[in-house]
Amino acid sequence: MINILDELPNEILEVDATRLHEFVENHTLVHLKGKIKRPLFISILQHGDETTGWDAMKLLLKQNADKLPRSIYLLFGNVQAAKNNLRQFDEQPDFNRCWPGLHNHSHEIAQRMQFITDMMAEIKPFASIDIHNNSGRNPHYAGINSLGSKFINLASLFADTIIHFTSPDGIQSGAFAKFCPSVTIECGMSGTADGIEQTHTFLENLIHLSSLDTIPGVAEHRQVLNIFSTVKIKPEISIAIEGEVTNPVNFVINDDLDYHNFHLLEVGTVFGHLDDEKTDMPFVVTDQIGHDITDHYFEKRGTQVCIKQQVIPAMITQSIRAIRLDCLCYLMHPANPLQSH
Numbered sequence: 001m002i003n004i005l006d007e008l009p010n011e012i013l014e015v016d017a018t019r020l021h022e023f024v025e026n027h028t029l030v031h032l033k034g035k036i037k038r039p040l041f042i043s044i045l046q047h048g049d050e051t052t053g054w055d056a057m058k059l060l061l062k063q064n065a066d067k068l069p070r071s072i073y074l075l076f077g078n079v080q081a082a083k084n085n086l087r088q089f090d091e092q093p094d095f096n097r098c099w100p101g102l103h104n105h106s107h108e109i110a111q112r113m114q115f116i117t118d119m120m121a122e123i124k125p126f127a128s129i130d131i132h133n134n135s136g137r138n139p140h141y142a143g144i145n146s147l148g149s150k151f152i153n154l155a156s157l158f159a160d161t162i163i164h165f166t167s168p169d170g171i172q173s174g175a176f177a178k179f180c181p182s183v184t185i186e187c188g189m190s191g192t193a194d195g196i197e198q199t200h201t202f203l204e205n206l207i208h209l210s211s212l213d214t215i216p217g218v219a220e221h222r223q224v225l226n227i228f229s230t231v232k233i234k235p236e237i238s239i240a241i242e243g244e245v246t247n248p249v250n251f252v253i254n255d256d257l258d259y260h261n262f263h264l265l266e267v268g269t270v271f272g273h274l275d276d277e278k279t280d281m282p283f284v285v286t287d288q289i290g291h292d293i294t295d296h297y298f299e300k301r302g303t304q305v306c307i308k309q310q311v312i313p314a315m316i317t318q319s320i321r322a323i324r325l326d327c328l329c330y331l332m333h334p335a336n337p338l339q340s341h
Contacts, residue, residue, distance in 0.1 A: 001115040003028040013058050017051040020079040027112045028076045032061070034068030039126040040207060041073045041180075042170050046095040046132070048081025048088065052187040053131030058201035063204070070126065070207040075116065087325060088327060096130070096326065097168060099175035113175070121179045122273045127154055127212065128182035130172045131199060133190040136258035136317035140198055143184040147335070150181040150212040152224065157215060158185045158202045161262065164335050165227035167288050181212055186315075225262075225312060226335035229287050229297070231328045237282045241318055242272070248274050251282035251305070253328075258316040261329075269307040277303055283328060297331065 009023040010029055024030075031039070044053030057074065077095050081088050088094055093306065094283040098110040100117050120128070142155035143163045155162040166174070178181040188193035209215075233239055233251070240246075253272040260269070274282065282305060285294040299308045316329040 002112050002124055004075060005030045007032070008061070009019050013062060017045060017048075017054045017079075017082040018085060019053065019083075020045070020076060021083045024076050024079055024278060026076070026078055026080055027109075027116070028079075029116065030074045030076070032068055032072045032074060034071040036070040036126075036206070036210075038078060038126045039071035039073050039123065040203075041075070041120055041128040041176065042203070043075045043078060043128070043130040044077060045064075045082050046077035046130065046172065048078040048083070049085045049190060050087075050131075050133035051082065051190050052133050052192070052195045052199055055191065055196045056131070056187075056203060057202045059196070060207075064207070068207060072207070073120070073123075073125065087322065090269060096132075096172055097170040099170050099172050101169040101171070101174060105170070106240045113172075116333065117175050120176065125180045125208065126178075128173065128176040128180055129203070129206070130182070130184045132184060132186050133195065134186055134315055134317065135319040135322045136186060138186060138188065138258070138261045140188050140195060141186050141262070141314075143173065143186065145171075145177040145182065147224070147296065148181070151177070151183065153212045153215040154181045154206075155183050157205055157209075158183070158198070160223060162224045163207050164224055165330070167227075167230065224335045225314070225332040227288075227314065227330045227332050229285050229331045231283050231285050231313075231327055231331065233323055234280070237280070239282070239320060239323065248275060250279050253318075255318070258318050260313055261316050262312060262314060263311050264310055265307050267302075267307055267309060271298070271305045271307070274300065274303040274305065279303075281305070285331065 003025055012023045078088060093109055099113045103108060139161055140159050141161040142158045143165055144155050145153040147164055173182040173184045187199050237251055238249040239251045240249045242252050245252055251274055253270055285297055287293050297308055301305055312332040314330045314332050317323055
């Protein structure tokens with residue numbers, strides 16, 4: 001089903017993500033033995049253009065070349081797409097929508113994810129880390145699928161800003177949350193030095209940690225936000241980013257929109273402009289169970305598309321390809337971490 005290795009191929013730590021396909025295949029799982037046997041599971045490159053995970057892992061493994069403090073299972077994701085610096089190929093499903101969830105798939109990628117999940121459910125890792133980047137301007141933050149204390153403590157090791165989400169379906173951290181503390185870390189734009197350094201420091205601290213029950217000194221300033229909806233552009237709506245318009249389109253997205261990520265937006269904040277007052281609302285906002293709640297949060301004012309009530313956006317992107325493959329953004333409100341159990 002997948003390739004499982006007991007060591008990394010020779011010289012692999014000397015190459016960047018675009019050359020990983022020369023050493024490993026998609027979904028190669030490498031077991032690296034350490035002093036503490038209970039492993040840490042780390043997933044990188046589920047999206048091939050999100051390279052910070054590999055850059056941080058190279059630093060971690062080089063600095064612990066003699067002996068890892070804790071065993072690691074390292075999963076390489078879409079190394080073929082990484083060769084071309086692509087999130088995924090057009091004919092491929094999104095790797096991070098194929099893990100076991102509410103709506104399981106039967107294709108080969110989903111079968112691989114099921115195999116890995118079943119294998120790790122038996123091993124019960126100390127924790128699971130899925131490393132990602134954003135295509136828009138965002139602070140570094142951690143995403144969790146449970147408000148349990150170990151999940152919050154794990155996320156707090158990476159960032160003060162934590163988001164709690166239960167969709168989309170089929171994501172790695174959601175599948176693993178059933179049997180170990182799991183987190184998705186978002187490390188800013190791919191390849192940036194600060195994202196690599198923060199991720200490396202997080203992993204270095206984690207492989208020395210003996211427990212996630214209490215993490216002294218990290219909880220004082222953390223903020224937990226809950227993702228409650230997804231904003232997706234309608235397929236029939238043509239779009240462009242302001243300043244990059246070469247042909248007439250239905251909806252022009254403000255070129256500074258991603259600066260609003262993780263900031264409270266006031267009523268009337270403009271997301272973009274329509275080509276005509278008669279053009280339909282360009283996107284659909286759905287809650288966690290798929291209900292259309294667009295009219296609760298957005299309205300048209302002439303050709304402007306505006307926020308109707310205060311909300312905090314996350315993961316707004318300026319990449320047209322990412323918008324089409326995934327979404328424009330998510331909407332959040334503060335969650336109360338005292339609800340954890």
